[in-house]
Structures are given as C-alpha cells and as structure tokens.
Amino acid sequence: QLQLQESGPGLVKPSETLSLTCTVSGGSISSSNYxxxxxxxxxxxxxxxxxxxxxxxxTYYNPSLKSRVTISAHTSKNQFFLKLNSVTxxxxxxxxxxxxVPFYYGxxxxxxxxxxxxxQGALVTVSS
Amino acid sequence: xxxLTQPASVSGSxxxxxxxxxxxxxxxxxxxxLVSWYQQHPGKAPKLMIYEVTKRPSGVSNRxxxxxxxxxxxxxxxxxxxxxxxxxxxxxxxxxxxxxxGGGTKLTVL
Numbered sequence: 206q207l208q209l210q211e212s213g214p215g216l217v218k219p220s221e222t223l224s225l226t227c228t229v230s231g232g233s234i235s236s237s238n239y240x241x242x243x244x245x246x247x248x249x250x251x252x253x254x255x256x257x258x259x260x261x262x263x264t265y266y267n268p269s270l271k272s273r274v275t276i277s278a279h280t281s282k283n284q285f286f287l288k289l290n291s292v293t294x295x296x297x298x299x300x301x302x303x304x305x306v307p308f309y310y311g312x313x314x315x316x317x318x319x320x321x322x323x324x325q326g327a328l329v330t331v332s333s
Numbered sequence: 334x335x336x337l338t339q340p341a342s343v344s345g346s347x348x349x350x351x352x353x354x355x356x357x358x359x360x361x362x363x364x365x366x367l368v369s370w371y372q373q374h375p376g377k378a379p380k381l382m383i384y385e386v387t388k389r390p391s392g393v394s395n396r397x398x399x400x401x402x403x404x405x406x407x408x409x410x411x412x413x414x415x416x417x418x419x420x421x422x423x424x425x426x427x428x429x430x431x432x433x434x435g436g437g438t439k440l441t442v443l
Contacts, residue, residue, distance in 0.1 A: 254432035319369035
C-alpha cells in the first residue's frame with residue numbers, strides 16, 4: 206500500500222524559506238509514471254494546488270506561487286521536496302504531499318487528472 | 334487561476350439524495366473531462382471519491398456519482414448517511430493553469 210508522509214519544521218519565520226519533505230513508501234517515485242506534488246489548505250479554507258514534479262525533473266507550478274516555489278526530488282531516497290521562499294502569514298497552512306495520476310493525449314502524458322494518494326498533512330505556521 | 338465556485342453548504346436528511354454543483358468555465362470544467370471530487374472529514378486528509386467526471390475509485394460507495402453538463406460539474410450522493418457529513422471539493426484540470434480547486438461545500442446530514 207502506497208504511503209506518503211510529510212516532515213519538516215512546523216514553525217517558520219516571516220521572510221524565510223519553508224521546507225518540507227515527503228517520504229514515499231510502498232512504491233518508487235522514479236519507476237512509475239505519476240506526478241508527485243503538494244497541495245495546501247489554510248486554516249478554515251479550501252484546497253490550493255501548489256505544484257508537481259514528473260519523472261523527477263519536469264515541474265509544474267501554480268502561477269500565483271511560481272515565483273516563490275521549487276519542487277525537487279531525490280529518487281534514491283524516494284523523497285520529494287517543497288521549498289517556498291519569502292513566506293508570510295498567508296502561507297500558514299496544512300501542507301499535503303500527493304500522488305497525481307496523469308492523463309494522456311495522443312499517446313503522450315499531458316497533465317494531471319486527479320490525486321489518488323495523500324499524506325496526512327503537516328501544519329506549518331509562519332510567525333515570528 | 335480562479336477557484337471553482339461551489340455552494341458553501343448543502344444539507345439533507347438520511348436516505349435522501351443531494352447534489353453539489355461545481356460551476357467552472359470554458360477554460361477548465363467545460364473543456365476537459367478531468368473533474369475530480371474529494372471528501373474531507375474534519376482533521377483528515379482529503380479522499381478521492383470521483384475522477385474523470387464519472388469514475389469511482391475502488392472502494393468508494395456507488396452512492397456517489399458524478400456528472401457534467403457544459404461548464405458545470407456535479408456530485409450526487411444518494412441514500413444519504415450520517416458518515417457522509419464532510420466537506421467536498423471539486424477539482425478540474427485547467428490547461429495552462431494546470432489544476433484548480435473549488436472552494437469547498439460543507440455537507441450537513443440533518
């Protein structure tokens with residue numbers, strides 16, 4: 206059974222960089238044709254897609270966060286990572302790591318269809 | 334990238350059917366059969382309930398069904414049960430702005 210687990214600091218100071226790790230067990234992030242990504246949820250708010258990585262190097266980001274986000278992967282450790290810089294209180298949220306299922310157009314992978322596995326979530330608070 | 338507009342809340346009695354709408358645009362819901370729905374109980378991670386508009390993952394009750402007409406997707410829950418009380422989120426592929434979520438709908442089982 207595939208499992209995803211977020212880890213990282215629960216408190217980050219304003220203007221600093223939020224860094225989270227997602228450790229995947231029960232499957233390999235390098236040998237499968239899936240996206241691996243991040244979704245967040247501010248307290249009492251809805252879900253917001255942050256971005257994804259595909260085949261360990263192709264990245265896709267939410268346009269509203271693109272200038273501050275980096276998603277990367279370490280395939281030998283079966284982990285992928287989120288870095289969000291210049292954080293403010295508005296970045297306080299529960300951050301979920303997810304597996305995204307691709308859809309295909311003309312035989313080629315063309316984007317994410319849906320998210321079938323989710324981590325339990327990690328609350329990150331931005332405060333001095 | 335604007336969030337899809339869902340009603341803030343819906344309610345129904347046990348045994349009834351309810352429908353949650355997810356109005357989008359021709360740039361997202363209307364252009365792609367790539368709408369998914371997620372159920373979230375308080376303090377828990379979201380759970381995939383419907384994908385590609387109408388498909389149910391293994392293990393999801395057939396009381397849950399999805400549909401789409403034009404730019405609006407819908408989730409219907411029939412035979413409402415107390416355990417269905419949760420927040421529900423729609424999600425759509427949106428092309429150049431790849432993924433967009435709805436604002437969420439709180440379902441109350443009366």
